[in-house]
Amino acid sequence: MTRFEVEELETLALRVREHIVRMSTNGGCFIGASLSCTDILVYLYKRFLNIRPETVNSEDRDILLLSKGHDVPALYGVLAETGFISRERLQHHLSVDDDIYWHPNRKVSGVEFHSGSLGHLLSVGMGMALDARMKGLATRVVVILGDGELNEGSIWEASLVASALSIDNLIAVVDRNHFQANLRTEELVPLEPLADKFRAFGWNATHVNGHDMRSLDECFTGLHLNTGSPTVVIADTRRGKGLPSIEEQADRWFCNFNVEETQALLDELNGHASATITSERLVVR
Amino acid sequence: MNAYEKLLLDTASRDERLVVITAENRGHLRTVPPMLGDRFIDVGIAEQTMIGMAGGMAVRGRVVVAHALAAFLTMRAFEFIRDDVAMVNAPVILVGMVPGVLSDGNGPTHQAIEDVSIMRGLPNMGVFCPCDEREFVDGMRVLLDSGHPWYVRYLNTPDLQIDQKPFEPGKAITLRGASLHHANVTILTYGFLTHQCIEAADALRDDDMHVRVVHMRTLKPVDSEAILSAARSSELVVTVEDHFLTGGLSSIVAETLMQYGQSVPVLSIGLPTWFAPGRLTEVLEAARLNSDAIAYRIRERFADIVHHSHMPPSPLTKASHV
Numbered sequence: 324m325t326r327f328e329v330e331e332l333e334t335l336a337l338r339v340r341e342h343i344v345r346m347s348t349n350g351g352c353f354i355g356a357s358l359s360c361t362d363i364l365v366y367l368y369k370r371f372l373n374i375r376p377e378t379v380n381s382e383d384r385d386i387l388l389l390s391k392g393h394d395v396p397a398l399y400g401v402l403a404e405t406g407f408i409s410r411e412r413l414q415h416h417l418s419v420d421d422d423i424y425w426h427p428n429r430k431v432s433g434v435e436f437h438s439g440s441l442g443h444l445l446s447v448g449m450g451m452a453l454d455a456r457m458k459g460l461a462t463r464v465v466v467i468l469g470d471g472e473l474n475e476g477s478i479w480e481a482s483l484v485a486s487a488l489s490i491d492n493l494i495a496v497v498d499r500n501h502f503q504a505n506l507r508t509e510e511l512v513p514l515e516p517l518a519d520k521f522r523a524f525g526w527n528a529t530h531v532n533g534h535d536m537r538s539l540d541e542c543f544t545g546l547h548l549n550t551g552s553p554t555v556v557i558a559d560t561r562r563g564k565g566l567p568s569i570e571e572q573a574d575r576w577f578c579n580f581n582v583e584e585t586q587a588l589l590d591e592l593n594g595h596a597s598a599t600i601t602s603e604r605l606v607v608r
Numbered sequence: 609m610n611a612y613e614k615l616l617l618d619t620a621s622r623d624e625r626l627v628v629i630t631a632e633n634r635g636h637l638r639t640v641p642p643m644l645g646d647r648f649i650d651v652g653i654a655e656q657t658m659i660g661m662a663g664g665m666a667v668r669g670r671v672v673v674a675h676a677l678a679a680f681l682t683m684r685a686f687e688f689i690r691d692d693v694a695m696v697n698a699p700v701i702l703v704g705m706v707p708g709v710l711s712d713g714n715g716p717t718h719q720a721i722e723d724v725s726i727m728r729g730l731p732n733m734g735v736f737c738p739c740d741e742r743e744f745v746d747g748m749r750v751l752l753d754s755g756h757p758w759y760v761r762y763l764n765t766p767d768l769q770i771d772q773k774p775f776e777p778g779k780a781i782t783l784r785g786a787s788l789h790h791a792n793v794t795i796l797t798y799g800f801l802t803h804q805c806i807e808a809a810d811a812l813r814d815d816d817m818h819v820r821v822v823h824m825r826t827l828k829p830v831d832s833e834a835i836l837s838a839a840r841s842s843e844l845v846v847t848v849e850d851h852f853l854t855g856g857l858s859s860i861v862a863e864t865l866m867q868y869g870q871s872v873p874v875l876s877i878g879l880p881t882w883f884a885p886g887r888l889t890e891v892l893e894a895a896r897l898n899s900d901a902i903a904y905r906i907r908e909r910f911a912d913i914v915h916h917s918h919m920p921p922s923p924l925t926k927a928s929h930v
Contacts, residue, residue: 382669429667429696436667440691446660447692453661454668457627457646477688481657488649 324370324540332536336365337592339400340565342413344580344588346396350417351579352425353393355562355569359500359533360467361397363558366539367465367496368401376406379432383460386435386451390444391469392426393577394498398434399423407433442475445495449485452493463548465494471503474512479524485553486525492548495526495555498533500562504576521555533558568597610764611745613639616673619752620644625669626752629662631655631676633705636764655685662700663692671699671752678704678720678761679711682727693757694730700757701748702727707737707761708800708850709883709891716882725855727759728828734758734777735827739802742767747775747825761799768803778829784809785820787837792817793906794838796857797848798824804892805848807899812906819906827860835864839872844910846875848902850895853878875909877902 324332339361347354364387368374372385389398396416403410408431415421422428426439435451438444448466455462472478485493497517501508508514518528527550531542539558546554561570566588569575580588580600587598609617617640620626628640629649641648651658655676662672674681681704682689693700704720711718728735734756738744741764751758754777770783783806785791793812797805802823809819820842822834838845847858858876865871883895892898896905 436664437691437695440687442656443660443688443691446657446688447664449657450661450664450666451668453646453649454627454665454670477656477660480654481660484651484654484657484661487652 324537329536332365332369335369335404336362337565338404339365339397340592341589342400342403342410343396344566344585344592346399346413346416347578347588348580348582348585351577352396352416353576354396354578355502355576356391356394356469356498356500357396358564358566359560359562360394360498360558361400361564362534362536363467363496363498363539363560364397364401366536366543368405370540371543372463372465373461374433376432379407382458383455383462385462386448386464388436388438388444388448388451388464388466389427390438390448390466391441391472391498392438394467394469395425395427398427399431402431402433441469441472442477445478445481445485449481449488449490449493452490453488456490456492463492463494465496468495468497469503470497470499470501470508470514470517473497473514473517474503482521482524482526482553489551490553491551493553494546494548495553497555497557498560499557500560502562502571502573502576505573507573518555518557525552527552527554528557529554530557530559533560534564565592566598567591568600609639610636611741612636612748612762612764615745615748616640617643619749620647623671623752625671626673627665627670628673628675629658629665630674631658631680633676636705636762637675655680656688659685659688659700660692663688663696663698666693666698666700667696671701673701673703673752675703675762676705677718678707678723679718682720682723682759686726689727689733689757690730694732697732698757699755701751702757702759703762704759705762709888709895709897710763710800711885712888712891713885715885719882721851721879721882722855723759723761724827724849724851724857725859728860729855732757734829736777736825737761737799737827738763738825739799739823740765740768743772743775743825746772750775750777763800765800765803768806775825777826778831779826780822780824780831780834783821783823785818787820787822789841790818791820791842793844793846793910794820794822794842795846795848795902795906796822796824796835796838796861798827798857799850801848801850801897804897804899804902808902808906811899811903815907817907817910824857827857830860830864832864832868835861836868836870839865839870842872844873844875844906844913846877846906846909848877848897850897851878853880873909873913875906877905
């Protein structure tokens with residue numbers, strides 16, 4: 324990628340983060356996990372996935388699924404910035420008259436499957452990937468998993484089966500932000516050595532810096548797909564990335580900021596002084 | 609090749625959308641894997657993954673038959689059925705093997721006797737409980753084209769040789785006694801026990817009781833008119849099911865009568881708790897679900913009604929089996 328292309332993606336990621344911050348008020352959202360996967364989604368939609376607003380119903384389109392679900396503000400931000408939905412629609416966040424809320428709804432253009440309950444979309448994505456293979460399509464299915472989500476047994480059950488069925492047009496991306504809802508993953512249910520776990524299940528496993536566009540590009544363009552095994556990309560990320568005032572803080576998972584705080588966070592995103600956040604902390608959902 | 613296999617292969621040959629997926633329950637599908645090729649998927653003993661995959665394929669335009677043991681299909685994978693099939697209204701036909709008393713000697717872990725209750729509780733999900741293999745196949749043909757999810761209690765018992773009307777969801781059929789005339793007793797039933805109910809009705813007819821037998825076919829959508837008609841034209845309505853008394857046909861009848869403001873004495877014959885495992889004939893006898901027990905219980909209750917005592921006996925709950 325040229326420097327210009329990298330900057331273009333980074334600018335887009337900034338716009339998406341602004342959308343996420345705007346969705347973290349007046350009801351709030353799961354801001355931490357949304358910010359950690361923002362760069363990954365921006366990269367995938369702009370550089371990797373064969374999907375555009377005009378091909379959203381094409382049978383051979385690539386598919387992205389958010390299995391952890393509560394990072395959907397990042398996806399909605401990307402969909403708004405890439406023309407799948409209007410930017411204005413994001414103002415309907417949490418309105419009962421629209422379908423934009425804390426987890427994905429497939430009535431929203433660009434959303435392939437709904438989620439919310441953890442541990443579902445790896446198997447759903449496997450079904451989609453097999454369907455494409457049966458039809459002889461080049462479709463690739465990317466499933467974004469949370470690292471906390473890897474506590475769910477259904478993920479490991481599906482991982483065994485994906486390998487057994489040689490689903491090699493399937494890419495799982497673990498948003499490895501090292502946090503689950505309230506604690507660091509390694510303090511509650513340790514996951515490491517994570518790549519080795521997937522490899523032991525028969526997957527290709529690789530690491531990437533999930534906030535660096537060049538690293539993401541090198542990783543995804545270098546994947547060995549269609550070689551008989553599913554692939555997992557473990558993306559090293561930071562929860563709350565882009566907002567130092569909430570980054571990597573265990574009690575900044577779900578946040579509902581007031582209007583002043585939201586403005587301060589928007590300023591912080593754009594390089595101004597860190598915001599001072601005094602509103603509610605640790606809203607456990 | 610059994611009739612189920614033949615149905616799947618016939619359907620697959622005319623409808624390229626069909627995919628069959630199983631959690632390693634191949635016993636009744638032996639000939640299907642080589643014939644269907646990559647449209648037959650065996651995920652191993654992984655019901656949740658099976659259902660997630662079925663949902664993923666179905667929203668991509670597939671019609672999926674998901675075939676597994678009824679207990680694990682409906683309960684291990686329940687949340688996957690709810691989220692990934694029912695919520696997206698995907699055309700996945702869940703075929704549950706050895707439902708109800710058919711788990712015979714397996715023991716309580718394998719007893720799917722709350723399956724109707726939990727499946728009918730899901731929006732978009734239909735429930736079909738055939739009474740023999742012929743009806744299973746005839747019904748499946750309709751369900752495969754329905755575009756909606758269904759739960760089906762698999763049954764491969766021989767043809768009951770009853771004059772069956774074509775299968776239609778939400779339409780019950782009357783197997784003994786005229787449907788509109790007065791009857792002393794109307795038995796409402798479904799599935800495997802339909803045969804026992806016919807035999808019970810025939811035995812009661814020898815006692816000069818006029819007994820009608822109605823097979824519900826689908827528990828959802830349910831034929832409310834068949835229930836209301838039974839209530840209007842009978843002195844006693846009996847529900848017979850190899851299912852917990854909670855949530856199945858007994859509950860459906862109660863809900864229907866309440867909704868329409870009707871009242872009639874009802875005898876609920878079913879399973880108050882898990883049944884004693886064993887050989888099927890002995891299971892039916894021990895659980896008081898064979899034709900003799902059904903006839904006996906109806907005779908007993910009908911005599912109570914004739915003597916104007918409308919108090920139902922309280923259901924017995926046995927001690928735990930495990």
